[in-house]
Amino acid sequence: MYRKQVRRRRAVLVALVIVSLxxxxxxxxxxxxxxxxxxxxxxxxxxxxxxEGAGRALKxxxxxxxxxxxxxxxxxxxxxxxxxxxxLRADAVDAEAIQAENDELRKAxxxxxxxxxxxxxxxxxxxxxxxxxxxxxxxxIDQGSSSGIERDDPVVTGDGLVGKVSDTTAGTAQVTLITDxxxxxxxxxxxxxxxxxxxxxxxxxxxxxxDFIQEDREVAKGQRLVTAGSTASDLxxxxxxxxxxxxxxNAELQAQDTYQRVHLKPFADLRxxxxxxxxxxxxxx
Amino acid sequence: MIVTWQVALRxxxxxxxxxxxxxxxxxxxxxxxxxxxxxxxxxxxxxLLGGGVVGAVCGFALGLLTDSLLxxxxxxxxxxxxxxxxxxxxxxxxxxxxSSFVPPLLTGALALxxxxxxxxxxxxxxxxxxxxxxxxxxxxxxxxLAALLAIPxxxxxxxxxxxxxxxxxxxxxxxxxxxxxxxxxxxxxAA
Numbered sequence: 001m002y003r004k005q006v007r008r009r010r011a012v013l014v015a016l017v018i019v020s021l022x023x024x025x026x027x028x029x030x031x032x033x034x035x036x037x038x039x040x041x042x043x044x045x046x047x048x049x050x051x052e053g054a055g056r057a058l059k060x061x062x063x064x065x066x067x068x069x070x071x072x073x074x075x076x077x078x079x080x081x082x083x084x085x086x087x088l089r090a091d092a093v094d095a096e097a098i099q100a101e102n103d104e105l106r107k108a109x110x111x112x113x114x115x116x117x118x119x120x121x122x123x124x125x126x127x128x129x130x131x132x133x134x135x136x137x138x139x140x141i142d143q144g145s146s147s148g149i150e151r152d153d154p155v156v157t158g159d160g161l162v163g164k165v166s167d168t169t170a171g172t173a174q175v176t177l178i179t180d181x182x183x184x185x186x187x188x189x190x191x192x193x194x195x196x197x198x199x200x201x202x203x204x205x206x207x208x209x210x211d212f213i214q215e216d217r218e219v220a221k222g223q224r225l226v227t228a229g230s231t232a233s234d235l236x237x238x239x240x241x242x243x244x245x246x247x248x249x250n251a252e253l254q255a256q257d258t259y260q261r262v263h264l265k266p267f268a269d270l271r272x273x274x275x276x277x278x279x280x281x282x283x284x285x
Numbered sequence: 286m287i288v289t290w291q292v293a294l295r296x297x298x299x300x301x302x303x304x305x306x307x308x309x310x311x312x313x314x315x316x317x318x319x320x321x322x323x324x325x326x327x328x329x330x331x332x333l334l335g336g337g338v339v340g341a342v343c344g345f346a347l348g349l350l351t352d353s354l355l356x357x358x359x360x361x362x363x364x365x366x367x368x369x370x371x372x373x374x375x376x377x378x379x380x381x382x383x384s385s386f387v388p389p390l391l392t393g394a395l396a397l398x399x400x401x402x403x404x405x406x407x408x409x410x411x412x413x414x415x416x417x418x419x420x421x422x423x424x425x426x427x428x429x430l431a432a433l434l435a436i437p438x439x440x441x442x443x444x445x446x447x448x449x450x451x452x453x454x455x456x457x458x459x460x461x462x463x464x465x466x467x468x469x470x471x472x473x474x475a476a
Binding site: 008009012013016017019020021022023024025026027028036037039040041043044047050051052054055058061062065066069127128129130131132133134135136138140166167174181182183184199200201202203204207209271272 | 305306307308309310311312313314315316317320322324337338341342345348349350351352353354355356357358359360361363364367371400403404407410412413414415416417418419420422423
């Protein structure tokens, strides 16, 4: 009797492990339009409203818990912000002059600025679910293909770039954040700085790496980065140019590397945001 | 514990509720620089109360549903959580729970093991970016938070499945019943 139980237990365990490995293998190798992904999308669209309802109902509890955590961090943050405010006041004066010049040049070039980012429509969405692990930096939002959102649409918050749409259902969309290990964004260091590729450092949502910056190009702490964009027909960038990404915190050159390793802090708080704007219908689409 | 249809339904509801709450509530909370993960806590609790097979099946279901809803690579969370649930069940089948500290401590240890296993699988599948050493901190914090979460959740899961726990039903209420429960908490027996 006991041996029979042990055999059955082992059989169940082995069967489940084999099923998991088969699913892993199929899911990893299958195209996005394959049957497994379709089933996943079906389940996600069924559970989307439930997740949204649960998220809304539990928001006060979540906010209360996060408030306690944020209070601990607030002291150090206050001192840093005071210093930053002083710097920004000086920058604001310069920015006004630049803005006036910029407006004049845009008018001259007949740019359309009515959509905030030229040629794009912004779809405001709410985050309804989030991946629990640092290995997948993904969130689910409450708008999908029925709102005009398509795969690869850029996603931003008021602070800067957040990521891109990686999958859609009718009522929800999956956003892969710039801290996900599969993310890579072409970026430009302001002003007139070099071009590079922004990649994440898995496990640290406050640190991004700017790669492929030649060692002789000077990058200083405090310089800001925006998306480089590209309009070349064969290598068009997913992101329009000029979306703020982050600020350089440190630049170092490894002994054997030909490229600098530039660290930056993203402008958007990628662990704590509730609303995002999806930029749909860009010129490239 | 005897798994009847009613008990299976309760377990299924626990699994569904656990996944929905994880994705829409717990993943949005930030504590000690990480987010609490309720899924290994549930897998361990179900394994401890139901034994190896129940722990493995529930862990597999928790992982499969999570990966499906997040449109992630299927199978990764399943294999991790089924291992965690199975190990918890095997532990319960081999040893008695002699102290109320055992479930949280075991949950913490198995959640830590699960997070490390998840990281190892991801590295084997290929990570296209550099990996920060902070991942180690993330794994340790996840283990700690899981242990803390188990303090209220293990009794809650046990309460939900109480009609199926053979020795709870036999022990009844009161001092004698409590002593009886502590002495021998029999894992789920398949009906």
